[in-house]
Amino acid sequence: MKIKLPIYLDNSATTKIDPRVLAKMLPYLTDDFGNPASRSHSFGWTAEAAVENARQQVADTVGCDSKEIIWTSGATESINLALKGAAEFYQEKGKHLITVKTEHKATLDTMRELERIGFEVTYLSPETNGLIDIAKFAAAIRPDTIIASVMFVNNEIGVIQDISAIGQLCREKGIIFHVDAAQAIGKVDFSLSDLNVDLMSFSAHKAYGPKGIGALYVRRKPRVRLLPLIHGGGHERGFRSGTLPAHQIVGMGEAFAIAKAEMALELPKLKYLQNKLLTGLQAIPEIYVNGDLEHRVPQNLNVSFNFVEGESLMMAIKDIAVSSGSACTSASLEPSYVLRAIGRNDELAHSSIRFSIGRFNTEEEIDYTIKLLQEKVAKLRELSPLWEMFQDGIDVENFQWDSHDTQRDVILH
């Protein structure tokens, strides 16, 4: 089979829309274009029925009542609504929130904003495998803690947190528990009916649905209250005003329904590809897998290639589309804060590659990727004075580097 280049292995960034999803969406852009809020004619009724059907599909996928699902523009908005909305509503109860240093920026930046307006936030450090120590989480709880926020699946290293245990602890202590599940759909088999979770954020485009649509789960029993962020026509029971994009919502519903229906078949296939990729990369010396391998989704593999600089590695493997923890490839000019939080040094953080495998990847593509990495890492190490030093038995990390150059490079980078 002929491989089409570049190969897309960045499915944690976004996924290609499933053709079955697109087919369901298209009629709602053409013949069935009505506004779901129009109560006076069949255009509106048709659109409303489609929106409610999709709400039921999402609810069935995550194991809740459809009345507990609120449409948003995506996981970032869901997280903002959950955290700001609950913090403002419950601020009389307390001012303290708990989260984790490896959360997505949507959570971390929202927490920073809450700090700015007077809340206090504890940012827990995960263990070196990326997982939270429950005892440390328990120790961070204060009498005035009102909200905790933990992601289900980490977007960079793919580790799965123990949401069940953290939820139980939060429920015992009367803390509102929000979970960012943007990366969990189709990857982790869970049901909200089994979990003590009060708020959960979802995204469609990480699960073969369209961009620009997400949802927030808001528990009804026990009831969780929120103040809205976006005011207007009172859509979504006042939680989130704005005309509902019926085509996007239909797409999200169908994408979630497919994820649920096919996960049992899809996960073993992805696990096989992940194992194959891991085994192939392990033939390269001095590589480090970032994050726990056992408590991890099969879609993700994050590997650091020691003694190779990240940007030149990305240049060398441009036939595959992946993400890097290297500063040079991000807008922020800092190496991955997730890898730094699990204790990786700057060099290993810079030389990390996130491979995220998806529904449409093939075994041939994984074979190609392995061969490409083996060749290019060897070539770049031939060029690397650090690799030469390592082979000569010199401790590269503790070598006395010229501090003058260090200073200047920091400024110029």
Added chain:
Amino acid sequence: MSYSNKVIDHYENPRNVGALDKNDPHVGTGMVGAPSCGDVMKLQIKVGDNGVIEDAKFKTYGCGSAIASSSLVTEWLKGKSLDEAKTIKNSQIADELELPPVKIHCSVLAEDAIKAAIADYQAKHGK
């Protein structure tokens, strides 16, 4: 990051990669940069009895423009006297490779590597 064709050519076909015997009295070795900054260059020159650079080798850990800058200077150094080599400026390297502004430090590092290699050679000869 969009690189010039010259950078990509040097990156994909680096010239004079390798190592010379650093204990050879004819060889000067310069190593500059630090891994935590993302760039380390090792540049070596072999100087003949007539004071002319006969050979130059490099190894670089760094981005594409760091690799290209060091590859380029190994080409430029061969056949030059030490005094001529000292006149190579980072701006010439940056101009030749059409480096984007955020990558100028790579050319600075290459100039530093030349000076460090010459200094090492001259130290061996008591200068």
